[in-house]
Amino acid sequence: MRLDWITRISLHNLRPLLSLFSADLAIDLGTVNTRVYARDRGIVINEPSAVALDNRTGDVQAVGKEAKEMLGRTPGNIRVVRPLKDGVIADFKVTEKMLNYFIQKAHQRRTLVHPRIVISVPSEITQVEKRAVTDAAYRAKAAEVHLVEQAMMAALGAGMPVTEPGGNLVVDIGGGTTDIAVISLSGIVYSHSLRSAGNHMDEAIMSYLKRKYNLLIGERTAERIKIEIGSAYSLDEPLSMELKGRSLIEGTPKMITADDGEIREAISEAVSTIVSAIRAALERTPPELSADISDRGIVLAGGGALLKNLDKRIREETGLPVCIADNPLCSVVLGTGKVLSDFRLLRRISIE
Ligand SMILES: Nc1ncnc2c1ncn2[C@@H]1O[C@H](COP(=O)(O)OP(=O)(O)OP(=O)(O)O)[C@@H](O)[C@H]1O
Ligand SMILES: [Mg+2]
Structure with a gap:
């Protein structure tokens, strides 16, 4: 009787402590961004899906935000890779390195017991890609790995x-x-x-400016233009923006002003x-x-x-x-996070 009471008390006290060490993770492996949700802690990682590699040794120089910052600015010996393209895994090895890095970072290098990892993947993923993602998570010391579909997770995360x-x-x-x-x-x-989708719009903006103004701009600038003045339908308030790039003709820096109508046309x-x-x-x-x-x-x-x-x-x-x-x-990662604590639902919808 007394023992039972003590057990109850100690379990009660221990629960917050145990959840602090809960290692279960939900991951949205996106083409542009990867997000990680840790059970009881919420979203702990939200970074670009990018890895900077040393060209000679293949060693990882940077991952995530730090790697994206280097994009378009690397010296000859470093290259920045986006391991996912068009929603599919274009580079297995680098995807694995990136996943491993994010999982370790989310765990803050603690020693963990049997973490369960749920990863949301693009719907048109092949068997080989499924294996690659699952293996990467097992290599990062997951005890259980489940794959779920991004679209389903987006709906769940959106409530x-x-x-x-x-x-x-x-x-x-x-x-x-x-x-x-x-x-x-x-x-x-x-x-x-x-x-x-988004990348495609950025490319359309780049080729539109090249065609119309002989202006060469980088990917990051194209994305910024889309976010700041891009639209899918006429705006109540017109917007414009000064764009800097390189002239295709003179090869020198060039600046133009573009308005929302032009960008709407570019991405139409x-x-x-x-x-x-x-x-x-x-x-x-x-x-x-x-x-x-x-x-x-x-x-x-x-x-x-x-x-x-x-x-x-x-x-x-x-x-x-x-x-x-x-x-x-964050809809997809929030949805994946919900599945993490609902084992019955996870069993019903996981796609292995
Ligand atoms: N305010 C905004 N207006 C327009 N586009 C935006 C805005 N904010 C972000 N984006 C675009 O959203 C895209 C990134 O979205 P998201 O993080 O959902 O993609 P992802 O999950 O990595 O990709 P995928 O699901 O295709 O694998 C990028 O193309 C980015 O430029
Ligand atoms: Mg996505």
Whole structure:
């Protein structure tokens, strides 16, 4: 009797201490950004998916933010690699190194007991890529590894009632891919992944400026232009921005001023592709689920959801309500974090 009382007291006291050492992690392995959610601690890592390598030895010089800073500015012996491209793993070895680094960093180098790791991966991942991701996590000392689909996680993280019967349409516009999915009863009823997403828009801006102004700009500048003055539908207040780059003709530094209309034109094809794919998804959705979607609306997640007036454009072209997830850049990792503490749900939806 007395022993039982003591056990209860000590367990009660120990619980906060144990959770402090909880090693379970949820990872969103994105083309542009990787995010890690630690159970009971929340998002502990939110960094670019980039690795700087020494060209001669192959040693890792920097990972994440530090590596992205080097992009376009490296000396000959260092190169910055983005191991994921278009939502798929382009370089296994480097992806493994990056995952390993982030997992160690999230664990703050503590000694851990049986961490469970859930990783959300692009929907069109191949068997070989699944193996590579899983092996990388096991090598980083995971005791259990589960893979889940990014689109499902985006919906869950955005707070959509995915486990209930009823249609949910989520559009996750990332850097490499836009994933469109219709979900009901924790299952994917329809899904489609397209290469038209954030990176594609940046490239479109680069080639537009080259064509129109003979101006060469870097990737990072293109992204900044998109974020600051890019839009998918005319703005109430016009925006403009001074852009610096290199003249294609003289080879010298050059500056021009671009406005929101020009950038809208530059990315219009990428935006139209996304809108058409959403319409195609609606056409292929069974009627009962369609009815739910028209009540609940379309939810946008991923960094691309923040493109100015994209929600307005989709609303205009589909006639449906559209809303942006609360924290679109983190929807996937937050959803994956929810699965981490719901083992039954995890069993139902993991894709191994
Ligand atoms: N305010 C903004 N306006 C427009 N685009 C934005 C904004 N903020 C971020 N982005 C874009 O969002 C993209 C990154 O989004 P996110 O982190 O969701 O991608 P990811 O998960 O790494 O990629 P993927 O899901 O395709 O693998 C980048 O292309 C970035 O330029
Ligand atoms: Mg993503």
